[in-house]
Amino acid sequence: MQYFDTLSNQIVEFVPREPGKVSIYACGPTVYDVPHLGHARTQLTYDVIARFFRWQGLEVTLVSNITDIDDKIIARAAAENTTEEAIATTYTEAYIEQMHRLGIADPDHRPRATEYVDQMLDVITQLIDTDHAYVIDGSGVYFDVASFEDDYGALVHRSAEDLREGAGQRVEVDERKRDPLDFALWKAAKPGEPTWESPWGPGRPGWHIECVAMALDILGDGFDLHGGGTDLMFPHHENERAESEACGHRFARGWIHSAMLNIGGEKMSKSLNNFRTLGDVLDTWDPRALRLAMLQTHYRRVMELGDEAMQGATAALDRFDAFARRVSVIDLPEATTLPDEIAAFTAAMENDFGTPAAVATIFELVRAGHTALDADDLASAAAIGATIDELTAVLGLVPPAADTGDDAAEIDDLVAQRQAARDSKDFAESDRIRDLLSERGIEIEDSAAGPIWRRV
Ligand SMILES: [Zn+2]
Known part of the structure; x- marks a missing residue:
């Protein structure tokens, strides 16, 4: 089994940490809105990877988290005059429902950030104890990138110095940070935000620390594969890796990133106004057609998805x-x-x-x-x-068990009668039966393989 490893930047042989077992961590969504097609593509990639390994007889443990505390969740809760918990619950349910519609199996573990604060505090403590993190009073705890200088940037194949130049150009750099690349592990409490107690005062965790705490707790050091969309490579995955490795925990041994998705030729992004939710697409098309269309593009290729691709997938199905x-x-x-x-x-x-x-x-x-x-x-x-x-x-493309309708046998029979009429060139009769079926909402397509009927 060979795969492209982002960290070593080449095709490598997959060698599990423990023979016969595979441990995978795939970053899940921040639940402040309904899922979009990008979530679907990323999760489908790891769903199929897990299914394939299982089929090969390996014991797979797949972990995919839910980020249920974050700036965007806080902003939405404020805008809707409700609680962060209510927002997170609503959109976690929406996410799971849409993933199920797409036939994506539940991961073996679906940890929530708010359930993992203790483990996050533990990793932050280890980073402070090993001089890889520092406290800024009133602001929080920050990772000290310079303390991990040589290895920082390895995942995106750039030097820390190169990345630092980019970060320094951004306007919002906190002057109190030692380095523009330093990032928050713990954010000090602001009025009106949900907070947890910590040795550095009340606050809430930074995003990257969440995946580190969960992956190490559930899968252990040096787990096999870490996945996510390519948009997460930097800074999220680079920072996760730095946090874990800096305090002595070997992080993922291999990295798999799934490419982005374009809709109708434009990069999918909310700001471009062509955002379509996963629910919209699944309401319009057979979920298996979306699955098929996605699987017909290799996960490392940017995918173009439009009506044409969906029509092609539907016809193939x-x-x-x-x-x-x-x-x-x-x-x-x-x-x-x-x-x-x-x-x-x-x-x-x-x-x-x-x-x-x-x-x-x-x-x-x-x-x-x-x-x-x-x-x-x-x-x-x-x-x-x-x-x-x-x-x-x-x-995960299993056809529905024939047709589930009670009248399927009767329809089969009518379709066969129509075919017999056509074969004997009795077109009046074959048209009559076609109309009869049409009134019942059954459409027939005469394919090279014989007549195919479906409910419309
Ligand atoms: Zn993550």
Whole structure:
């Protein structure tokens, strides 16, 4: 298994810390608003990575946090005249609901920042004790970047000096900090904000310390993989790494970053006014079509998502579901999976989680499956079907169990009658049946693989 490691900046062999086990930490959302497509892409990346490792027989522990205390949550609570807790609860629920709609499995642990303050205080204490952090009275506790000078910037492959120049140009640098790169581990209480007690006075934790405390507590030193979107590489992940390694805790041994998402050719950003929520997209399209569209772009490539991509994914899913429907109404012989196709899929995934090639393997199978059914080659269709079932589960693209409606068998029957009428060139009859189905909200598409029906 090879993957691209951001820290070493190259393709590396995946060697787990403990044989047979994989520990993964993927940064989760700050819950001040409904989730957007960027959250979906990032979480889908780690969902599929975890599914693949599990399928390979590894024991996976996936941790993904919820940042439930933050400037944006405080601002929204003030604007809506409610509590930070109420805002965080509302948007945590919205996030989990939308992730479920997209078929993203719950992580094994979903820690909340507010439940981890004690562990964060512990790491901050270790940093102060090892002279990697200092207190500014009335402001908080800061990480001393100069004390970690040689290694700071390693994740983004820039020197601390180079990064310092950029930071120094920003206007809001606190004059009392020793270095413009220094960042808050603990923020002293401001009026009206939620606070926790600490040895340095009441306040609240900085963002980066949260992931360090959670990852080290749940996964332990030197865990296998740390993930997140590329937008988190700097400063968030660089700072997380500095905090942990500076006080003697080996942090993640490997780093995986998923690329950003553009919608309709523009970078997705709230400020560009083309922000679409994940809920909007899932209301409009089959959630599996979004999953498929995302998996058809490699996680390290910037993704362009628009109606065209969604239409393409929807059409591909239709062919796929049509095969599932065709095999659901016939008795297929017992069959085992096809070793060559399983091997091709595995090779694609072992090449830096190459989901586009893995998806292509499945769609080749779907094509072959329709051909086998058309030729009444039930033995081949059965083996292909078994292979498709196995592989689609790894990618979370399992078709719904045939059609769930009570009248599905009746519709199948009408569709078959219409096809028989067409075959005997009785177009008046085939049109009559089509209209009948249309009145019931059933649309038929005559594909090369035979008629495909769906509810509209
Ligand atoms: Zn994080």
